[in-house]
Amino acid sequence: MRNDNFFVVKKPWSEVKDELLGCYFKPYVSKILHTYRPLVYVDCFAGKGKFEDGNPGSPLIALDILQECTSSTTMEKTEIKTYFIDLNYAEDLRQNLATYPNVEIISGCYETEIINILAGENKSNVFLYIDPYGIKALHCSLFDYFAQYGFNTIELLINFNSFGFIREACRVFGLAYDVTNVFDDLVEYESTQLDTSQNSLLELNEIAGGNYWQEIINDYKRKVINGYEAEALFVEAYCKRLRQSYRYVLNLPLRIKKGQRPKYRMIHATNHRDGCLLMVDNICNRWQALQGIQNRGQLTLWEESPDNLSIDESDISQKILAHIPNYREWTSLHDVLSDFFVEYGAICSTTAAKAVVANLVSLNRIELERDPPFTETGRAATYMTEGRNKKVSIKWVP
Known part of the structure; x- marks a missing residue:
């Protein structure tokens, strides 16, 4: 599905996502190069690479950081491979990334291309930026596979539309989601649409990595919990499921407006302790920059108490x-x-x-x-x- 209007203007939500990538990726690259192992960076849903208003997308942000880090390092030799996958916009990517050397652009689906890309990279450091179109591509079995492959290190930064999952889970169960206007300001490139069939239920099982979500939706159906609680419980259980393969999983809640519950989750997963601590510090160090972006779109990052008070x-x-x-x-x-x-x-x-x-x-x-x-x-x-x-x-x- 093409959605060309998505790339006309870079929205505050996209700025926040890319700021999170950029503020983490620079110190990550500086540190990972000193492992003296190859670095493989994959933007799994790269889009056009640049918005029509001139703002950079995640591909340009990552490539600029890689150029900066390699030009400033004292290391004599660095080995970096970069891959950018997109089904609809490979030609736009080629044009927008034409000035960058050693860039491989792949026209195809992440789910079918990623295993071939990573084949033979078992001694490398791998970083996957996974900002999908909808939720269908987020198969948990693939994440398990990555963790077991034997890379020197692997890190995943995933944009997870958690409310999108709850919406489709309710749809599969034949339920109406009764939170007024909860989906009105979800910024989605492509909205996943499932039905009440058994195949749709199995697809959600594949995304979640199990059927644990079904009990959460049943509790919502019985009105034991409300919709916001269902989303929070699901994300908690989803991160616990990821920890079967990745020891360190951080869930970063993102709100559209101050005072609201999170509408999206950025999830960072790694088996490397220092990667976890680096992500924590870079989120904190760039708080002022993120806050400036959020204020323009009335976005709010960070978990808060039910009264919207910061943790002291x-x-x-x-x-x-x-x-x-x-x-x-x-x-x-x-x-x-x-x-x-x-x-x-x-x-x-x-x-x-x-x-x-x-x-x-x-x-x-x-x-x-x-x-x-x-x-x-x-x-x-x-x-x-x-x-x-x-x-x-x-x-x-x-």
Whole structure:
């Protein structure tokens, strides 16, 4: 299905999605190049690459970042492969990306092309940007396959239209979704349309990676939960399902207007701890830029309380205290924090979380060890960031 009007003007929603990609991708590339393994970047639904109003799409954003990182690195050799897939706009992509070298543009469907693209890349670092047209292409079995393939690292950044899934789940169950105007401002390139057939039910099972969603919709049908609660429960269960293949899964809620419930979810999945922490920090570091974009379209990023109040330091401290008893043996601080953010979301920067941990250490609520414990000048070490030849370990004080 072609939807040419979608690419006339870049809407605030597209700006937010691309800002999330850009603010994460630059430090990711800078760091991943130093693994001295090839980097394979795939934009799985690339579109035209550029909007008619001149604004860059995700392909141009990613390629500019790759050029910047490779031109500034001190490494003598870097191996990067870039692939851009689109069924309808491959020729537009070729024109808009013509000035960039070593770019492969594929005219086809992500579902049928991606396995061929990744064949033989089992020792590479792979980054997939998956911003689909509708929800039909989001087969969970493919995500499982990627995780088992044996890449050096793999990261997925997925735009998931969670309300679109709930809408189609209700349609398959023959239910009317009774939240007034909930779908009016969904920005969709192509709206998925299912029916009440068994094939549609099986398709939703394939997207979700199981039939767990059916009980959620049944609870909605019985009015045990409302539609917003159904969406939140589904996303929680979906992320739990992804964690069968990816240890670190972050769910980033995005709202259309301030005070509303999330209408979309950006989901980041990886098996690399540092990738999880990097995503958390870059979301936080670019908060002001994102807020500026959101204000123009009255968009709001971040989870908030039911009263739309931002989570504060006291709440972060309470959550960390609830999380720490899971670690009764010495455990890497970065492991603890990455698990914390998976459980509670990107509610603060890693620096803020480390400050809370340091305060809890001073109150004897947490024990902490550093290796090495002293600086080169013989002073007691105070670092809270792990890296080459530095490790911070903590454990719960019963």
